[in-house]
Amino acid sequence: MSEACKSCSSATKDGGCSSGQNPKTCGGKPEDERIVKTLGRIKHKIVVLSGKGGVGKSTVSANIAMALAQAGKQVGLLDVDIHGPSIPRLLSLQDAKPHIEPDHMEPVPYSKNLWVMSLGFLIPDKDTAVIWRGPMKLGLIKQFVRDVSWGDLDYLVTDCPPGTGDEPLTALQTFGPQAHAVIVTTPQGVAVDDVRRSVTFCRQLGNPILGIVENMSGFVCPSCKAVHNIFNSGGGEALAKEMGVNFLGRIPMDPEVVRSGDEGFALMKVQAESATALAFKKVVEPILALG
Known part of the structure; x- marks a missing residue:
């Protein structure tokens, strides 16, 4: 030593x-x-990942971070999706710029106890494509840990791009074996097949899995209140049972989630008592139980 x-x-x-x-x-x-x-200085590191794209990881990450902040915790939200950083748009921070000093960066404040960092804050404009190979992506992710002044946090929630490649691998290896994974899927089999690999990925790295979230699970008709399982239902829960991990809950398809994301307001902020927000709160309960 x-x-x-x-x-x-x-x-x-x-x-x-x-x-x-x-x-x-x-x-x-x-x-x-x-x-x-x-x-x-960070008590708990939460990494949100999925083997499948388009399952709503960024939406889940943003609303988990918001729910933790609403519970009075000091929270950081780190976006390591290098090629498609969505967090700034979801939180209406597209025009925000971090304060940069020669030896550190300040994360962008969203509220008094929620701070955000994303490559989306640093690229020149929304049309700029980030054409980077692995080593550059690895270096940036480590820089976002090393050079960002996160301070004392209860939770750092990290939003990863899909798959089991450079970004989630670097995030989990940088945070170490104490980082917890939240794995997101949608109910249909084509998603579950890819997400199964995420469970194996975390186990091979030695990181504990908090559980699986089944996103876009059923659509509640706003008129008749009937539930329509557009993508089937139960795939995430069945996967959790098969793989021996916790099932954190179902997040229904909700037009308000789309609207709040497009307008830049996390659902947990604008509709905190809606059925979908209550579903997010259930997902967050085991995260809060970490202490």
């Missing part, structure tokens, strides 16, 4: 590292020490 590790705030009495970093190497480079120091 290096001398830098011994003095690190994440060092434990038995020579380990509470941040999940390798105690033999985490003090080897100044940038690694900064990552360890940053993570040491």
Whole structure:
């Protein structure tokens, strides 16, 4: 264990590292020490991921972060979807710019206890394509941990792009084995097949899985109140049972989710007592139970 590790705030009495970093190497480079120091001030790291695109990970991430903030927690929301950063649009922060100093960046404040960081804040305009290979994406994600002044947080919620590639792999490896995964699917079999791989992915990395969320699960007709299972129903719950992980709940298809996202207001803020918002609150209960 290096001398830098011994003095690190994440060092434990038995020579380990509470941040999940390798105690033999985490003090080897100044940038690694900064990552360890940053993570040491964040109690819980929540990584939202899915093996399938189009299942609503960004919407789920934004509303989980909002619900945690509404519960009085200090929350960071990190968008590591390099090629399609959606969080700024979902929270009406498209024109926001982080304050940048030579040695650090300030996350963009959304409220008094919710802060956001995304590549969407840094690209010149909405039409700019980010054409990057793996090493550049890995470097940016680590920079968003190392150089962003997150401060003391109860939760850092990270929104990942689909799949089990560079971005979710880098996020989970940077946060270490204490980071918890929330896996999002939609009910239909074509989504469940891909999402099953996300469960295996997390297990191979050694990260605990908080559970599976079944998004777009049934549509409640606003006129007759009948439930129409457009994408079938129960696929996420069946997968959770099959894979031996918790089922966190169903989020129904709701036109208000689309409208709130397009207009830049998280549903948990504008319709906190709606059926869909209550479903999100149920999903968040096990996250709040982490302490």
